[in-house]
Amino acid sequence: MRELFDLTGRAAIVTGxxxxxxxxxxxxLAEAGADVLLVTNSTPAEETKRRVEAAGRRAVTVQADVGDRDRLxxxxxxxxxxxxxxxVLVNNAxxxxxxxxxxxxxxxxxxxLDVNLNAVFLLSQLVGKTMIAQGSGKIINVASMLSFQGGINVxxxxxxxxAVAGLTKALANEWASKGVQxxxxxxxxxSTDNTEALRQDPVRSRQILERIPAGRWGSDQDMAGPAIFLASRASDYMNGHVLFVDGGWMVR
Known part of the structure; x- marks a missing residue:
């Protein structure tokens, strides 16, 4: 069963x-066996590169603003x-x-919109052509709870x-038959930079924690397992799915 999650010999792109x-x-992904192209904008990726290489995999760094379509x-x-x-393509930025x-x-x-949506479509289109030609590939988009809710002030x-959730389904409809999930x-x-303002607001932070059945904010490590799953053969029959990694937020 372990081999279903083995990414040895796979090549991945991860933005952000x-x-x-x-x-x-x-x-x-590297710890599961993949070589990784690390795309970063202003944040240095040296630490990520070091840890990918410590896992015995190749790491290549590209500095690019994905919001600039000419760089994609x-x-x-x-x-x-x-x-x-x-x-594998992970549209995370x-x-x-x-x-x-x-x-x-x-x-x-x-x-x-340029970073969160347009780059997701354009990079998926570019990489998707390669995946279709080779008859296989995995594209993983990073959506949000706000793919389903309205949020406040955002x-x-x-x-x-x-739109990312909808685009995921649209691409799956066209590409699943071509071997691309x-x-x-x-x-x-x-608990990321994007939510720092919320975590520093004692009232809003308490309200959020009270709704999460797991009783805590998620950590970046909570994303690794789901990403490995969606990048591996274990998810070969999953197409157009939006996987909640939310501590139970959406079921409360």
């Missing part, structure tokens, strides 16, 4: 791999140059801008994550 959820996913082809090309193939909707600047709206983020992970309230 310099810290947080992306770092944990990249290291988890270079990411796919770098992975093909380094590994000769792409077996994301940003959030917190402003009441009535005051939400259009520039903030556009920045969030209209751009909520819109982008609703497209699924998503929807993290709950995780």
């Amino acid at each position: 791999a310099g810290r947080g959820l992306g770092q944990a996913i990249a290291i988890g 082809a270079g990411i796919a090309d770098a992975a093909l140059a380094a590994f000769g193939k792409i077996d 994301g940003i959030i801008r917190r402003t009441p909707a009535a005051e939400h600047a259009y520039a903030d709206w556009q920045d969030v 209209p751009g983020y909520t819109a982008s994550k609703h 497209v699924n998503a992970i929807a993290p709950g309230y995780m």
Whole structure:
């Protein structure tokens, strides 16, 4: 049974791999056997690279703003140059801008959509062509609880994550028959930079914790196992699924 989760010989791309959820996913994939292309913007990825290599796998770092569509082809090309193939794509990179909707600047709206949605589609399209040609591949998008709920003061983020869930299903419909599985992970309230403002607000933090059956914020390590599962043969018959990793938030 263990071989179902073995990623030995696989080549993966992980965006937003310099810290947080992306770092944990990249290291988890490497520990399961994959070589990893680490895509990072302003955050250095040296620590992620060191830990991937400590797991005995190859790590290649590309610095690129995924919100700049002109940089996306270079990411796919770098992975093909380094590994000769792409077996797994994890669209993890994301940003959030917190402003009441009535005051939400259009520039903030556009920045969030460029990173959280447009980059997911365009990079999936680029990598998807390679996966279709080779007859196999796994694309894992990072959605959110706000793919299903409205949130507060984050209209751009909520819109982008609703769209990521829909895009996951749309791509799965087209590509499942071609050997490419497209699924998503929807993290709950995780202890990351994106949620620091919430965790520092004693009232909001208490309200959130009271609703989570597990009784704690999620950690970046909680993402590694689900990512390995969706990247492995164990999930070969999963298509268009959005997997909650939320401590039970959505069932309360």
